[in-house]
Amino acid sequence: MTIRVVIADDQELIRGAFAMILDAEDDMEVVAEAADGAEAIAAVHAHAPDVLVLDIRMPGMDGIEATRRLSGEPVRVLMLTTFGQDDYVYDALRAGASGFLLKDVRRAELVHAVRVVAAGESLLAPSVTTRPIETAVRRRAPATAAWPGLDRLTPRERETLELLGRGLTNTEIAAALVVSEHTVKTHVSSVLAKLGLRDRAQAVVAAYESGLVVAGGPPPSAE
Numbered sequence: 001m002t003i004r005v006v007i008a009d010d011q012e013l014i015r016g017a018f019a020m021i022l023d024a025e026d027d028m029e030v031v032a033e034a035a036d037g038a039e040a041i042a043a044v045h046a047h048a049p050d051v052l053v054l055d056i057r058m059p060g061m062d063g064i065e066a067t068r069r070l071s072g073e074p075v076r077v078l079m080l081t082t083f084g085q086d087d088y089v090y091d092a093l094r095a096g097a098s099g100f101l102l103k104d105v106r107r108a109e110l111v112h113a114v115r116v117v118a119a120g121e122s123l124l125a126p127s128v129t130t131r132p133i134e135t136a137v138r139r140r141a142p143a144t145a146a147w148p149g150l151d152r153l154t155p156r157e158r159e160t161l162e163l164l165g166r167g168l169t170n171t172e173i174a175a176a177l178v179v180s181e182h183t184v185k186t187h188v189s190s191v192l193a194k195l196g197l198r199d200r201a202q203a204v205v206a207a208y209e210s211g212l213v214v215a216g217g218p219p220p221s222a223e
Contacts, residue, residue, distance in 0.1 A: 003118045006032045006047060008040035008063070009055040009080065014103065018053060021107050022114060037061030037069075044075050050118045054097075056081045056088045064088060067095040076117045093205050096198060099123025122200035147210035149195045157194070158212065160187040164200055165207025 005022055007030060009015045019030040032043035036058045044052060052075050054063040067077050079097040081089055089100060099117045101110065113123050153161065156177070163173045170184045177184070188200070197203050207213040 001027070003028045003051060003114060004047065004049040005030050005051050005053060005114060006034060006040065006043045006049040006075075007053045008034035008037070008043070008058070008066070009053075010035050010058040011055075014055075014080075018110065021110055025111055028111075028114065037063060037066030040066050041069055044070055044073060049075055051076050051078055051114050053078045053080065053101075053114070055079075055103075056092055064091045064095050067092060067097055071096045076120070078113055078117045078123065090205075093201050096202070098199055098201050120199070147195065147206050150206075150210050150212075152194045153191060157187050157191050160184065161191050161195075161203060161207050162212050164188065164191070164203045165213035167204070 005028060007015050007018050007022075009018070012035075015033045015035075019033060022028045023030050031047040031049055034040040034043045037054075038061045040052060040054055040063075041061075043049070052070070054066060054077055056063040056079050063077075063079055067079070070077065076099075077092075077097045078099045078101060079089075079092050080103050081092075081100055082103050092100070099113055099122055101113050101123070105113070116123050150158075159177060160173060163176055168176065170181050170188070173188075174181045174184045188203075191197070191203060192199065195203070195206055197206060
C-alpha cells in the first residue's frame with residue numbers, strides 16, 4: 001500500500017528536500033506541496049493523503065489552525081517544529097497533531113516517522129514534547145481532574161495514562177507496570193475509548209490537563 005503524503009512548509013527548499021526523500025521510498029508518494037495552512041487544507045481535500053507533513057509556523061494560516069480545521073478528516077498530521085516553540089507544540093497536540101519532528105531531522109527519521117503516523121500510531125519523542133507541555137501547563141494552570149471520563153478508568157488504566165503522558169513507549173510502560181506489551185496495548189485502547197481520544201498524542205494532553213501528570217514532577221520508575 002502506498003502512503004500518500006502532502007508536505008506543507010513556507011520554505012521551498014525544505015519542501016523540496018522532504019519531497020525528494022519521501023518520493024524515493026517505494027511505499028510513499030508525495031501527491032502535493034503547500035506553502036501555508038490554507039494551501040495545505042486545499043491539498044488535503046483535493047488529494048486525500050494519508051499523512052500531512054506540516055510546518056507548525058507559517059505566514060497566513062499556520063499549522064496549528066490548519067490542523068484544527070482538519071480535525072474531522074482522516075488525514076494524520078506530522079508536525080515540523082524547532083526548539084523554542086513550546087506553546088506551539090502544546091497547541092498542536094490539542095489541535096490533533098499525531099506526531100512531531102524537528103526540522104533538522106535525518107532522512108531515516110523522517111521516513112520512519114511518516115510510516116509510524118500513517119499506521120495510526122503517534123510519534124511523541126519526549127525531547128520534543130515533554131518540556132513544551134510542562135512549560136505550557138505551568139503557564140496556563142488548567143483545572144485538574146476535570147477531564148471527561150477520567151473517573152471511568154480503572155486504577156491500572158490511570159497508571160497507563162500517566163505513563164503515556166510522560167512520553168513512554170509501550171515497551172517502557174510494560175516494564176514500568178511489569179506486564180506484557182499486549183496488555184499495555186489493551187490498556188491504551190481502553191483509555192482512548194473511555195476518554196474519547198483520537199490517539200496517544202491527545203492522551204498526553206489529557207494526562208497533563210487532568211492533573212494526572214504534574215508538570216515538573218518526578219519521572220516514573222519500574223518497580
